[in-house]
Amino acid sequence: MSYLYAILMGVIQGLTEFLPVSSSGHLVIFRMLFGETESGNLFFEILLHLGTLIAVFVAFWPDIWALIKAFFGLFPPLFRREKLEMTPDRNMIRLVILSLLPLVIVLPIEGMVEDLFSTPVVVGIALLVTATLLYIADRLPRGKKDPAHGAGWKDALFVGFMQLIAITPGLSRSGTTITAGLFRGYTREFAVKFSFILSIPTILAAFFMELIKNFDTIDTSLFGQYVVGMITAALVGYLAIWMVRYISSKGRFSIFSLYCAAMGIFAIVWSLVVA
Numbered sequence: 419m420s421y422l423y424a425i426l427m428g429v430i431q432g433l434t435e436f437l438p439v440s441s442s443g444h445l446v447i448f449r450m451l452f453g454e455t456e457s458g459n460l461f462f463e464i465l466l467h468l469g470t471l472i473a474v475f476v477a478f479w480p481d482i483w484a485l486i487k488a489f490f491g492l493f494p495p496l497f498r499r500e501k502l503e504m505t506p507d508r509n510m511i512r513l514v515i516l517s518l519l520p521l522v523i524v525l526p527i528e529g530m531v532e533d534l535f536s537t538p539v540v541v542g543i544a545l546l547v548t549a550t551l552l553y554i555a556d557r558l559p560r561g562k563k564d565p566a567h568g569a570g571w572k573d574a575l576f577v578g579f580m581q582l583i584a585i586t587p588g589l590s591r592s593g594t595t596i597t598a599g600l601f602r603g604y605t606r607e608f609a610v611k612f613s614f615i616l617s618i619p620t621i622l623a624a625f626f627m628e629l630i631k632n633f634d635t636i637d638t639s640l641f642g643q644y645v646v647g648m649i650t651a652a653l654v655g656y657l658a659i660w661m662v663r664y665i666s667s668k669g670r671f672s673i674f675s676l677y678c679a680a681m682g683i684f685a686i687v688w689s690l691v692v693a
Contacts, residue, residue: 419462424643428650431466432473435651436614436658438552438593438674439681443541446587447685450538464629465644469651471621474614476652477659481611482618485511506566510615516571517578517616521585538689544588545682551597552590552675561603573602581616588682591617592662593674610666614659 430448434441475482488507563569580598584591592613599609665671 419640419643421643421646424462424647425650427462428466428469428647429654431463431647432470432651432654432656433658435467435470436473436592436655436662438548438590438596438662438671439678440541440545440548440588440590440593443545443548443588443590443681443685446538446541447681450685450688461629462640462644462647464625465648466651467621467625469648470655471618471625472648472652473655473659474618474621477656478611478615481615485514485615506564509565509569510612512571513565513569513574513612514616514619516574517581517612518619519575520578520582521620523582538685540586541588542682542685542689544586545678545685548588548590548593549675549677549679549682552593552671552678555593555597555600555671556669556675558597558600561600561605561609563603564605564608569602569604569608573599573604576602577612577616581620588685590678591620593671593678596662596666606666606669607663610663 430444431441433439434444484507488505489511563573577595577598580594581591583589584594595613595616596609599612600606604612665673
């Protein structure tokens with residue numbers, strides 16, 4: 419593995435993990451076009467995901483720190499059997515936990531599901547679905563819900579169910595969960611923030627599961643490439659998060675909608691005509 423390849427994969431991971439264009443779908447298309455010439459290093463792919471996780475922590479650190487303090491603040495009142503006041507931060511913790519419940523059911527077999535649907539035709543169709551969701555997102559009325567104003571358990575479960583569906587390669591996790599939040603009346607700022615904070619336990623769980631399964635694939639001679647790829651993914655991921663926050667606030671997801679539609683059509687035509 420060259421340093422140039424490590425940087426390239428870091429850029430691809432950082433962009434596609436957070437831009438609503440589906441990282442898993444692009445990986446399938448990448449392999450369809452170029453084969454497995456330098457891919458297949460599963461430990462390296464795990465580190466790239468860790469890099470994007472670092473980007474989330476940096477971008478949302480004030481919110482994450484507030485949630486950490488709120489979480490540990492839950493225990494003393496419980497031990498004293500006091501009634502807990504539902505503050506916005508505590509409600510946010512509740513919303514995240516509820517949204518994770520649907521994914522817990524399928525997380526142990528996520529890899530099997532991805533392998534089952536990792537064909538170019540299915541990915542192409544899923545990218546067209548992503549394009550449709552993003553087109554709808556721009557046209558939904560601006561909501562008013564956030565943890566302090568009406569965001570409840572039904573909203574969280576709906577977002578969680580949509581995240582469950584988004585394990586299909588070609589369906590963007592961020593695009594699907596942001597659109598789901600907007601559909602439930604979340605403010606645009608909160609829909610984006612909730613989607614990315616929700617990605618933290620999701621990526622962490624997948625990271626540790628894949629690390630355990632692929633620990634024997636570590637090649638210590640590639641330590642430098644591993645670090646460069648991870649840092650690249652973190653830096654580009656941070657930029658991608660900033661882009662999504664800005665574009666969402668302007669209601670311009672149509673840019674990504676057109677891109678996903680084009681990539682979806684390309685994947686379907688290539689697999690049926692060229693491959």
